[in-house]
Amino acid sequence: MPPDRVPSPTLKAEQLFADYGGPPVVKNLTAAIPTGEITAIVGANASGKSTLLRALARLLRPTEGAVYLDGADICRLPTRSVAARLGLLPQSPRVPDGVLVEDLVRRGRYPHQRIFHQWSKTDDQAVLQALELTGLVEMRKRPVDELSGGQRQRAWIAMALAQDAPMMLLDEPTTFLDIAHQVEMLDLLARLNQTENRTVVMVLHDLNQACRYASHIIALADGRIEAAGPPVEVVTAELIERVFGLRVSVVSCPVTGTPLCIPYRHNY
Amino acid sequence: MTRTASLCTASAAGILALTVVGLVVGDFPVPAREAIATAIWDRGSEFDFVINTLRFPRVTVAVLAGICLAVSGALFQSLIHNPLVSPDIIGIDTGAAAFAVAILAMGLDNQWLPYAAFAGAVGTAGLIFVLSWRRGFSGGRLVLVGIGVNALLTAVITYMLVRFPIERVSAAARWQAGTLSSSSWGDARTLAIGLAVLLPAAFLLIRRLRVMQLGDDMAIALGVGLEPSRLAVITVGCGLAAVVVAVVGPLGFVALLVPHVARALAGTLSGGVLLLTALLGAVMLLSADLVAQRLFAPTVLPAGVVTAAMGGPHLLFVLRRFNRAA
Numbered sequence: 001m002p003p004d005r006v007p008s009p010t011l012k013a014e015q016l017f018a019d020y021g022g023p024p025v026v027k028n029l030t031a032a033i034p035t036g037e038i039t040a041i042v043g044a045n046a047s048g049k050s051t052l053l054r055a056l057a058r059l060l061r062p063t064e065g066a067v068y069l070d071g072a073d074i075c076r077l078p079t080r081s082v083a084a085r086l087g088l089l090p091q092s093p094r095v096p097d098g099v100l101v102e103d104l105v106r107r108g109r110y111p112h113q114r115i116f117h118q119w120s121k122t123d124d125q126a127v128l129q130a131l132e133l134t135g136l137v138e139m140r141k142r143p144v145d146e147l148s149g150g151q152r153q154r155a156w157i158a159m160a161l162a163q164d165a166p167m168m169l170l171d172e173p174t175t176f177l178d179i180a181h182q183v184e185m186l187d188l189l190a191r192l193n194q195t196e197n198r199t200v201v202m203v204l205h206d207l208n209q210a211c212r213y214a215s216h217i218i219a220l221a222d223g224r225i226e227a228a229g230p231p232v233e234v235v236t237a238e239l240i241e242r243v244f245g246l247r248v249s250v251v252s253c254p255v256t257g258t259p260l261c262i263p264y265r266h267n268y
Numbered sequence: 269m270t271r272t273a274s275l276c277t278a279s280a281a282g283i284l285a286l287t288v289v290g291l292v293v294g295d296f297p298v299p300a301r302e303a304i305a306t307a308i309w310d311r312g313s314e315f316d317f318v319i320n321t322l323r324f325p326r327v328t329v330a331v332l333a334g335i336c337l338a339v340s341g342a343l344f345q346s347l348i349h350n351p352l353v354s355p356d357i358i359g360i361d362t363g364a365a366a367f368a369v370a371i372l373a374m375g376l377d378n379q380w381l382p383y384a385a386f387a388g389a390v391g392t393a394g395l396i397f398v399l400s401w402r403r404g405f406s407g408g409r410l411v412l413v414g415i416g417v418n419a420l421l422t423a424v425i426t427y428m429l430v431r432f433p434i435e436r437v438s439a440a441a442r443w444q445a446g447t448l449s450s451s452s453w454g455d456a457r458t459l460a461i462g463l464a465v466l467l468p469a470a471f472l473l474i475r476r477l478r479v480m481q482l483g484d485d486m487a488i489a490l491g492v493g494l495e496p497s498r499l500a501v502i503t504v505g506c507g508l509a510a511v512v513v514a515v516v517g518p519l520g521f522v523a524l525l526v527p528h529v530a531r532a533l534a535g536t537l538s539g540g541v542l543l544l545t546a547l548l549g550a551v552m553l554l555s556a557d558l559v560a561q562r563l564f565a566p567t568v569l570p571a572g573v574v575t576a577a578m579g580g581p582h583l584l585f586v587l588r589r590f591n592r593a594a
Contacts, residue, residue, distance in 0.1 A: 083491025094483035
């Protein structure tokens with residue numbers, strides 16, 4: 001582990017309101033992200049999941065309330081000092097034309113560099129480690145736009161890893177991936193959480209994946225928190241009906257013992 | 269040696285070679301050995317006037333202006349994530365031209381021309397920036413506003429050209445074509461001062477730009493202050509374009525074209541690629557000026573006509589590739 005890794009920060013939202021210039025999307029929301037764990041934010045479309053994540057990542061300035069990183073208002077902290085503690089993978093980042101995997105990953109080192117500070121050995125190590133963890137060492141000289149969807153997503157994760165922030169926020173990291181690549185991606189995040197003690201916060205669409213991989217679930221409906229806690233405690237048929245308007249049967253997963261939601265057909 | 273380093277070396281060699289050619293050829297041929305000697309140490313030579321007053325300043329201005337334009341174009345294209353953007357397309361050159369044409373058409377003293385052109389370029393840049401600002405800044409909006417401003421200023425110029433007496437207006441029309449013919453050491457000094465300030469700034473902005481290329485969200489996540497960085501990139505990019513247009517006049521397509529060539533040869537933006545862009549800018553303007561001088565000799569074309577003639581077809585080629593990719 002590179003020596004300049006800071007211990008995982010604390011992140012919480014207090015009485016948060018956020019919008020995109022229209023009606024509030026997140027309404028009076030208070031939540032704390034448990035340090036060193038995997039948190040999944042779930043909810044129906046337009047329930048405010050991504051908005052909450054964007055506010056937590058300071059991409060969106062709250063209209064009321066605040067997000068606190070290590071006890072300080074995240075919007076008042078110097079953006080670089082936040083970047084050293086908090087990494088982010090947005091839903092659709094931009095791939096510059098013809099950029100190579102390694103070049104992309106190197107850009108993740110930005111928050112650790114200063115104006116006249118040359119590229120250092122630590123930077124090289126962090127990039128190499130990120131490529132190794134994501135299994136991209138062999139593909140480092142390939143253009144990102146020629147990679148498959150799964151590989152490309154791994155390249156972005158590698159970039160976020162090179163940023164070397166102890167806490168990572170991810171907005172739907174499994175979208176556009178087939179089921180095998182989804183599992184591969186989530187396994188990678190679980191491994192990063194276990195072996196490197198990184199705090200992971202992600203927006204997930206798939207409830208069962210959220211239950212399986214997250215130790216903490218935040219369920220949103222209409223911009224408010226319906227339930228928050230470990231999946232075994234909070235995921236019930238009644239909650240899913242409230243959050244998604246869908247009747248399900250919740251059983252214990254035969255593989256992991258985590259809650260597994262099986263939907264009924266609407267006309268059942 | 270990496271690919272970018274070899275390309276930079278080759279371009280630097282190209283600049284040297286073209287410089288020598290620029291000193292040697294002309295209506296009054298000077299042997300290469302004498303040309304180099306006169307330019308560098310032999311001030312008493314019989315070729316002193318031809319070399320040190322006419323040709324050497326001219327090739328120096330071509331090199332410096334080429335560097336300015338190419339770097340300016342690279343900054344704009346990286347900032348706006350659009351390969352079809354350059355300072356001349358969003359109206360910086362037209363702004364300078366409007367002021368310069370006003371000076372010439374109203375028959376004011378020519379010594380004010382560079383200052384007026386510079387003021388026009390900077391003023392236009394400021395106007396575009398202010399008009400495209402709405403709760404933050406968007407590159408797409410900047411381009412659209414810029415194209416609008418460009419059209420408006422073009423109309424103003426056309427009005428002045430038809431409104432004022434023909435003998436004044438013809439000088440204005442000539443200036444608008446962009447020519448290196450009357451370049452002096454004073455012009456070279458102005459460009460060198462501009463480059464000394466703005467080129468290091470451009471290189472310092474590269475690391476930020478590389479992150480900003482990943483999209484706004486990613487840039488914020490990685491700790492780039494977006495608005496100040498954008499303002500800095502636009503200031504440096506406009507500054508480089510403004511110095512050139514003030515000294516030489518508008519030279520289209522160099523800023524648009526050269527960054528493409530550099531990208532196609534050496535890949536996505538980095539310090540090395542920016543250096544290559546700068547060197548290729550010098551190569552392009554040097555060769556364009558040589559062609560302008562010699563193609564229909566003794567009739568001399570304005571260099572701007574040649575850069576446009578080289579740029580047009582290339583732009584169509586780029587658009588073709590662009591369409592295929594989309």
